Amino acid sequence: MAPHKIVLRFTATTSDQPIIYHLVKDYDLVVNIVKAKINPHLEGTMVLDLDGERYEEGIQYLRDQGITVHPLTQEVVRNHDRCTSCGACTGHCPANAIYMERPSMEVQFNGDKCVVCLQCLKVCPVRAMEVRI
Amino acid sequence: MKPSNHPASPGQVLIPAEDFLLTDKRCVQWRNIQTSSVKKGFISCQGKEHEGRIKMGIERTYAEINARIKTGKAVVLTAEEVIGKVREQGLSKTAAEVDVVTTGTFGPMCSSGAFLNFGHSAPRIRMSKVWLNGVPAYTGIAAVDAYIGVTEIAEDDPTNSNYPGEFRYGGGHIIEDLVAGKPLKLEATSYGTDCYPRRDIETTITINDINEAILFNPRNAYQNYNCAVNLGDKTIYTYMGTLKPQLGNANYSTSGQLSPLMKDPNFSTIGIGTRIFLGGGTGYVVWNGTQHFPGWLKDGDGNIVGSAGGTLSVLGDLKQMKPQWLRGTSFQGYGVTLTVGLGIPIPILNEEILRYAALSDEELHAPVVDYSDGYPNRKPGNLGLVSYAQLKSGKITVQGKEVPTAPLSSYPKAREIAHTLKEWIQKGDFLLGEPVQLLPGPAAGLTGKVLENK
Numbered sequence: 001m002a003p004h005k006i007v008l009r010f011t012a013t014t015s016d017q018p019i020i021y022h023l024v025k026d027y028d029l030v031v032n033i034v035k036a037k038i039n040p041h042l043e044g045t046m047v048l049d050l051d052g053e054r055y056e057e058g059i060q061y062l063r064d065q066g067i068t069v070h071p072l073t074q075e076v077v078r079n080h081d082r083c084t085s086c087g088a089c090t091g092h093c094p095a096n097a098i099y100m101e102r103p104s105m106e107v108q109f110n111g112d113k114c115v116v117c118l119q120c121l122k123v124c125p126v127r128a129m130e131v132r133i
Numbered sequence: 134m135k136p137s138n139h140p141a142s143p144g145q146v147l148i149p150a151e152d153f154l155l156t157d158k159r160c161v162q163w164r165n166i167q168t169s170s171v172k173k174g175f176i177s178c179q180g181k182e183h184e185g186r187i188k189m190g191i192e193r194t195y196a197e198i199n200a201r202i203k204t205g206k207a208v209v210l211t212a213e214e215v216i217g218k219v220r221e222q223g224l225s226k227t228a229a230e231v232d233v234v235t236t237g238t239f240g241p242m243c244s245s246g247a248f249l250n251f252g253h254s255a256p257r258i259r260m261s262k263v264w265l266n267g268v269p270a271y272t273g274i275a276a277v278d279a280y281i282g283v284t285e286i287a288e289d290d291p292t293n294s295n296y297p298g299e300f301r302y303g304g305g306h307i308i309e310d311l312v313a314g315k316p317l318k319l320e321a322t323s324y325g326t327d328c329y330p331r332r333d334i335e336t337t338i339t340i341n342d343i344n345e346a347i348l349f350n351p352r353n354a355y356q357n358y359n360c361a362v363n364l365g366d367k368t369i370y371t372y373m374g375t376l377k378p379q380l381g382n383a384n385y386s387t388s389g390q391l392s393p394l395m396k397d398p399n400f401s402t403i404g405i406g407t408r409i410f411l412g413g414g415t416g417y418v419v420w421n422g423t424q425h426f427p428g429w430l431k432d433g434d435g436n437i438v439g440s441a442g443g444t445l446s447v448l449g450d451l452k453q454m455k456p457q458w459l460r461g462t463s464f465q466g467y468g469v470t471l472t473v474g475l476g477i478p479i480p481i482l483n484e485e486i487l488r489y490a491a492l493s494d495e496e497l498h499a500p501v502v503d504y505s506d507g508y509p510n511r512k513p514g515n516l517g518l519v520s521y522a523q524l525k526s527g528k529i530t531v532q533g534k535e536v537p538t539a540p541l542s543s544y545p546k547a548r549e550i551a552h553t554l555k556e557w558i559q560k561g562d563f564l565l566g567e568p569v570q571l572l573p574g575p576a577a578g579l580t581g582k583v584l585e586n587k
Contacts, residue, residue, distance in 0.1 A: 027571065079257065084239065084460060084472065084543040088374050091382035100527060105544035121379035123375050125462040125541065127301070 003030065003051035005072035005115065006059075010044035014066055023050070027058040034094070034115040049074060049115065074116045075132045078109045083128035089120040149177040190225045190484045195567035198232045198480050202564055204452035207232045209558045211551035212391045212479075212490060219491040224484055227491070233558055233565065234490040236393040237410070237476035237550030240386050240542030241462050242373070244352030244423060245471045246282040247308055249450050250344040251319065253277055256337075259329035260321040265307050267318070277330060280349075281307050283461075283471035297466025298369040305471035306461030308348070311340045312412070313456035348412060348459075352422035354475050356394035357430065357441035357499055360519055360538070362531055370466020374541055376504055377572030380531055383501065383538045388547035389494045389521030396490045398440035399575065400427065402480050404568025408448060410476035410554045413458035415563070416449025418477075421572045426579045430498055432518060439498040439518075440575070447475065458550075472543075476550040478558060480565050494521035496543040501531055511583070 014103075015038055023029045029052035038044045050058065062069050076097075085107045090100045096118055097113035100106075120129040163356070201207040208231050210218060215234050219227045251260075259276040263269065267287040270279035285304035292298045316337045325332045340346050361373035362383045369376050374384045387395070397403050407418040408487030423442025430439040481487045500515035504509050507515070510516060519529045524538050557563035573579055 082460075085545045086240075086472075086543040087540040088384065089539075090375075091384070091537050100539070102525070102527065105525065105540070122299075122465050123463065125464060126460050127376070127463065 003049040003066035004055065005034075006048050006050055007070045007072050008037075008044075008046045008048060008062060008115070009068040009070075010046070011066060015042050015044035017063065017065070017068065019065060022061065023058050027054040027061065028052055029055065029058045032115075035117050047116065072116055073133060075111065075133055076114050076116055076118070076120065077111070077130050079128045079130055082126050083107065083124075084126055086125065089124050089129065092119045092123045094119065136562060144375045161263075175308055175569050191228045192482065193232065193482050195480060195482075195565055199564045201232055202558055203561055205559070205561050207558060209233045209235060209478075209555045211548070211555055212236045212396050213548060215487070215491050216390060219487070224491070225568045226489055228481055228487045231481050231487065234396065234479045234481060234487070235476060235551045235556075235558070236388075236479065236556040237391050237474070237547040237552075237554065238354060238388045238393060239390070239458070239474045239543060239546035240472060241372070241470045241549060242353045242473040242475075243284050243354075243470045245308075245348070245350035245473055246280055246304065248345065248347045248349055249279050249281060249320060249350050251277045251279070251338065252322075252342075254334055256331045257329045258321060258323050258331035258334055259326055260323055260334075262322045262436045264320040265317050266302070266310070267320075268302070269306055270304075272321075281535065283308060284468055286469055292468075293466060297375075298468075299465060300463045300467065300469045303461070303463075303469030305469050306509065308471055309449070309459050309461040311346060312451060312459050313453050314339055314341065333562035334425075340452055347448060348414075348416070348451045349419075349446075349448045351446050352424060352444045352472065353447050353473060354393050354422070354445045354477070355387070356392070356398070356427065357439060357497075357500040358386045358469065359508070359515075360499045360510070360524060360529070361499055361504045362516065362536060363505045364503045364507075364516075369505055370464070371504050371508075372467045372470075373466055373504060374539070375465060378505075380534050382430050383524075383529055383531065383536045385499055385521075385524050385538060385543055386541040387499070387521075388542055388544055389497055389525065390492065391544070391547045391551055392497075393475065394427075394443045394445070395440055395497055396492065397479050397486065398427070398429070398443070398489055399478075400443065400572045401486050401489075401574070402482065402568070402571075403445070403477060404571035405424070406566045406570075407477065407580040408563065408566035409449075409478075409548055410450040410474065410557075411447055411454065412451070412474055413455030414449055414453035416447050416475075418445050418565065418568070419448045419571075420446040422446045424581060426581050427573065427577070428575050428579075430500070430518065433496075438496070438520075439492075441500075442579075443572075443574075445572075474546065474550050476547075476554040478554055478563075478565055494525060497521045499524065501529070 032049035035047040095113050095115045097110050263272050263279045270281040319338045320335045322333045363376035425444045427443035430441050431438045432438045460472040462470045462472045498518040519546035
């Protein structure tokens with residue numbers, strides 16, 4: 001089964017705690033931090049790929065700490081009419097969901113591998129990558 | 134070139150007169166010439182030097198090619214297809230068969246824009262400021278003429294005040310929207326004159342409502358371009374895209390073996406009046422582009438490994454172009470521009486022209502340039518040359534490090550342009566324009582001037 005993609009929201013009192021350490025150490029979970037951000041009010045947002053046998057226990061631990069947990073429901077889609085297959089995005093996708101097919105040099109997008117980091121939306125020169133909620 | 138059976142001095146080969154084409158056709162008295170003098174492009178005849186070149190196999194004229202196009206007999210290959218053909222059967226045989234090679238490129242070209250004439254309102258206005266969808270156009274020309282440049286942005290665009298800026302909409306998008314037939318808000322103001330009393334107007338236009346819309350791009354089709362990297366410690370946002378620190382990625386922006394000016398590096402066929410594919414319609418080369426400094430790219434041993442520096446000034450009626458070939462484009466942290474589809478047919482007038490038109494990605498190179506310090510501070514030099522075959526493979530090696538590559542110019546679209554142009558020519562719809570004057574080539578030795586801060 002593919003890892004769960006989840007969004008965590010930290011308050012100012014939880015954002016400085018070693019939460020991820022405990023997920024790994026105490027619950028033996030495999031963690032991939034896709035995106036992490038702390039705003040000027042010290043509130044944090046983190047997008048995670050999370051996997052492991054004790055996944056449910058790990059989620060309960062997060063909730064017990066006062067961290068809100070939501071499944072990642074955003075989805076990145078490619079507007080085929082706008083995409084020119086230039087390839088500018090291909091160097092920026094951390095999940096290799098966007099890649100160049102060779103030798104045709106056509107850009108391919110595999111939505112299943114997308115971790116919704118939204119990097120492609122920013123680097124696409126013709127704004128062909130869009131986000132759906 | 135056939136060796137003559139006339140007696141020759143030691144170390145000299147004589148060439149039949151008919152194989153040497155004189156630039157000055159008035160001298161016809163000589164019979165045989167020395168290869169040593171021919172190599173320099175001159176022959177001696179009765180004490181006078183004459184300019185010319187050796188005839189290399191097949192020779193064609195524009196008139197002959199156009200006659201074949203009109204009867205549907207012209208043999209046309211794309212710049213990609215011709216490479217395999219020459220590898221398979223050699224230069225001479227291919228030159229004897231192929232009349233035209235078509236090229237294509239689809240990349241961001243910032244020196245682009247359109248002249249628009251809006252028609253006159255009642256009462257009339259001499260527009261001194263014009264905005265289209267909030268984006269200013271240049272009006273320092275006649276009453277209701279304006280030039281919308283593709284890098285123009287709205288006056289209230291936050292630009293890089295929220296770094297890196299998004300630059301979502303600008304002149305390039307205006308041109309795409311115009312060509313797509315979308316209505317645009319037109320605002321104009323004026324100081325008012327006796328003959329043009331009106332002081333402001335706000336209305337809506339489409340491309341069909343206005344008199345002329347002429348795409349006029351002062352610098353397009355850059356012959357070659359830098360492969361951009363970042364040697365610095367932070368991500369940078371450039372017109373070559375987002376570059377990750379410490380050689381995190383490398384961006385390049387030409388179609389390599391399909392790129393028009395790399396396939397005619399001597400400017401032997403491209404000149405004023407060359408008919409081209411422009412923005413999905415027909416356009417023309419009207420002059421050299423700005424910063425036109427054509428030259429050769431040489432490796433450390435002085436071998437030619439490509440060409441660089443040439444540019445074109447092109448023009449065409451925007452009303453017959455298509456939005457999928459003129460795309461409003463945004464570079465995060467840099468600005469807006471227009472991605473332009475452009476393709477040029479290269480007439481195979483002789484074998485020499487084919488030799489260049491058949492150059493492949495393996496033989497064409499680009500310089501790797503640092504955009505964290507080298508480029509912005511105009512420091513000379515580069516980080517080495519890489520071939521387009523390497524660039525297209527997805528990784529290059531710079532300073533011993535493997536760096537992933539990505540293009541900013543679409544190779545599939547460039548290929549589609551070359552194929553479209555090929556179809557137009559094969560159908561007899563598109564005749565070649567014989568230049569009334571060729572553009573300066575590498576032999577002209579043009580180089581750039583720099584701006585001194587006096």
